[in-house]
Amino acid sequence: MRTRRIPAPVLCVLLAMWGCAMWAAGCGVRPPMLGGDEAPMVAGRAGIACQVAETQSEPPNPAGPRTIRLGHSVEGTPLVLHLFGRGDGGTLVIGGIHGDEPNGADVAQRLLEHLEAEPGARDGPPVAILPQANPDGLARGTRGNARGVDVNRNFPAANWRRLEPGHRYYGGRWPASEPETCAVLIAIRLTRPERIIAIHAISGGRHCNNFDGPAEDLARAMSALNGYPVVASLGPCHGSLGNWAGVDGGIPILTLELPRLLPGPDAWDQNRDALLEAIGLGRFIPVAR
Template identity: 45%
Template sequence: MRIVTRGISVEGRSIEAYIRGRSAEPTILILGGMHGDEPKGVYVARRLIAQLDGKPDTGTGSRWVVIPVVNPDGYEQRRRRNVRLVDINRNFPTRSWTEITRRSRMYGGKAPASEPETRAVIKAVTSYRPGLIVTIHSIDRHRHCNNYDGPCKALAQMMRRFNKYPVVSSLGYPTPGSFGTWAGIERHIPTITLELPSHHSPKRCWEDNCLALQACAAPS
């Protein structure tokens, strides 16, 4: 796959996109590691890259753009937020964005899109114009799910056939400045937040989701 640097983190780490396919094809954007303490999402994104790279006949008919580590500084330290203590998943310029206390683990920054990691994702969305986005997180207490924002309930249900996770339209709490709100609700791009079960091993997460992810490809 081709590797393109889409941005540079606060501490100077590159935020890389792995790309397979042509720009004329419908594009699927896969994001991992928006929260640095959710390494299972990074693992699954990297296994997907290896699969797409090693087996050219998988996921054909679509262009794949995979950014396995959106927040490389947080990932390095296994911390949710970036090094300026901003939750990237609350830093998107949604209509609902509001400044909250920096002490919160969901601090959304001083201003919307204040963080280079957020801007790298925005740039990827505006330049690749994906028809579908899957952002991979992990969650505890058996709340794993295929969470959808925007017009993609059917897609979430299709993923459930493979990974057996519940389909939910809301996580049950407000998420101002979240990526799902920005891309799915406000831009109408079908966006799945795939919440992996944090009590499963990385390998199990991949095994349960490899077909769900590959099935996102447009039928060729």
């Protein structure tokens, strides 16, 4: 019986095409579809996915916000999302993605405490707050997480890129390889936000309202209240949340860059009105809904 053999050059081309497809399956991951009830499945190169490990929707304190446990950091600290208001959408506020920018986590925590004390917040516009997205980094005072990954370069954006461990912007072994990144992706899937505010800090007088995606109006509304300039781009930021959610996914996202050395209480005073405005509880300009 005669068997047909695939010529060697054709075999090489087929193997190369298969290799490219496998690579794309891991690295060219697109934002998960927003909507639907299933947990987000964000495939990495090893086929690992972000899944909702455990959730808890009962308020620990009946008078307080509902909470969802999104998972754990590398070193086991729970990553907890706090929910206010009614309905879907609204605003997702994230603090402390970079552990060496503690005033960002402090401002997110102060916003959370402000809403806990605000009688109208429980029935107001929907707001979800993840005050400490990188608790291990915050505990160590390091930019990255406990594995040295810059969580804000680990999102499965089209422009994610591979860098060597130890690099300041090391984005992990593959996109969404870190549990902290997964927690943010899960929070976005669960809350389906109309806008995202990520609170960071920056040195050299470059504090600003930086936006990605269709968030220029939001940046201008906040600028009117915190006095920070509106900035469209802070550089390529490969694999950042801004690129994944704003540029690739079309979700308005505002990266609030605080002055790096400004203590948390002062940063809160400077930004309280702008943040309340952004989440729809401000007293100044109605945020378009």
